[in-house]
Amino acid sequence: MIEVERLTKRYGPTRAVTDVSFRVEKGEVLGFLGPNGAGKTTTMRVITGYIPPTEGTVRVAGFDVVDQPLEVKRRIGYLPETPPLYPDMVVSEYLAFVGRIKGVPRADLKNRINEVSEKCAIADVREKQTGHLSKGYRQRVGLAQAMIHNPEVLVLDEPTAGLDPKQIIETRELIKGLAGQHTVVLSTHILPEVSKTCERVVVISGGKVVAVGKPDELTRRLQGFETVLLMAEGPSGEIKERLERVGGVSLVEQHETSDGRATFEIHAAKEQDVRAELARAVVESQWKLLELRSSGMSLEDIFLKLTTEDLTEQKSEDTSQKSENGSSQT
């Protein structure tokens, strides 16, 4: 549905995005993950036809964004980072205006407005001015605006930014519900969002794609060890020593909790369950075992690993290049 090939975007001398390629299949929800300033918004803006690419091609439903921008724009609903609202307009009037410029037939307009305001839970503010709405409502009016012409593709730039936890859950459900009929690309720098809503993730950092895959695949591939969290009451130094002696344990880190108990983060070799051994070690030594659970590598860790790994790789490349140059000169 969306094909991005070797996309590069330069703003003067600075490169916002370098050589980015990925595909999004019909009906898929793709997460676009990266730290702030990684090039997420730039890539999305190119997909929507807002800004032209410097190099490379982007096709939406087979139409090139540069050659046939109107065909592309007809098929895309776009929620920018800040919802594009006219503060003086009433919500229903605003949706009617967007519907008209997006080419919704006059006869359908009313139905479409009703439908999207129900889906996005904004029916109760329909007669309010958009400028007077809270951040959460503004965001959802922005989402409704993107869906008004029932587009095949939805491009959502940080759709849950500024929402409260309940609204975030509702919005995620809404986006998940769109999968199948709509192709969705959403960007975020909030990680749980990706694992909860997206089928596939593109991790982008410094304007380059550093990883593509399903969220759990990425977890598995990148995690080199199992992590177990353990909370116990007793002399923490001794506990730590004892835990380190359990077979398969490679590292024990100790954290103090606020009430004086110690928690330990234990790294063990991959695919080895050390929990039973750990429990026995604590109980046999007459300490009180309060909590024991295995914790997967969080997406935060993956994210940090990917985005920092990329930097270290680059650095090592640079240094190796330099040393090559140096040797050739001598």
Add this chain to the structure above:
Amino acid sequence: MRNIMAIAGKELRAYFHSPIAYLVLAIYSILCGFFFYSITATFVIESFRLQMGGGGMPPINLNEMIIRQLFQGILTVIMALGLLPVITMRLYAEEKRTGTMELLLTSPLTDLQIIIGKLLGAMGLYMVIVLLTFLDIGLLFLYGNPEPKPLIANAIGYILFGGALLSLGMWLSSFTKNQIIAFVVAFAFFLLLYVLDWVSSFSSTAVGKVVSYLALPTHFENFTKGVIDSSDLIYFLSVIVIGMFLTARSVEAMKGRP
């Protein structure tokens, strides 16, 4: 066409949903009313004096003495310098500030549709101003007998004059997010266009002629006399087109930026 009307309707509604339209119309009707009153009062006193002096009948021509005075003098000045920039300052600046430019440019609209729509929206408000002016002038028909035909030329001239400045003002509004800057720049630009014909009083070289040709009053003058000259028509229409063209260039440049 539907797209153009959607944009035009949105712009027109935006004027009337904000204080801008009411402010502009109130200021205009007060000032226009006062000028009209004072010009008419002066005219009345003047004509009495001429009659008392008894030097035969003075040439009493309402079109020449009142309406032309009204258009050629102060009225166009306050329009050009004070009120038209207020109308145009928000056209693009506001869209850029609120981020709605992104909505328009990612909608299936061509840049030209947006530009024409915006200009028509601004013209919509301007037409109300023209209407107010002719309400005042209409009073003359109750007490005198001005010639109706020159009035048509007056109206066409006034509409074209407004359209040209609105088109340029729209262009100047596309450079900034800040409406105050858009206003000030348009104010200065319109002032310059207004005073360019002063050149003709001290320079008779080719350059001087060209410069004074570019001035607004040079071309508006014939319309105030009730004359429609094709060269004046061409001047105003080309200014409108140039303003739209420059706006299109500026919008194009806007897209490459973050």
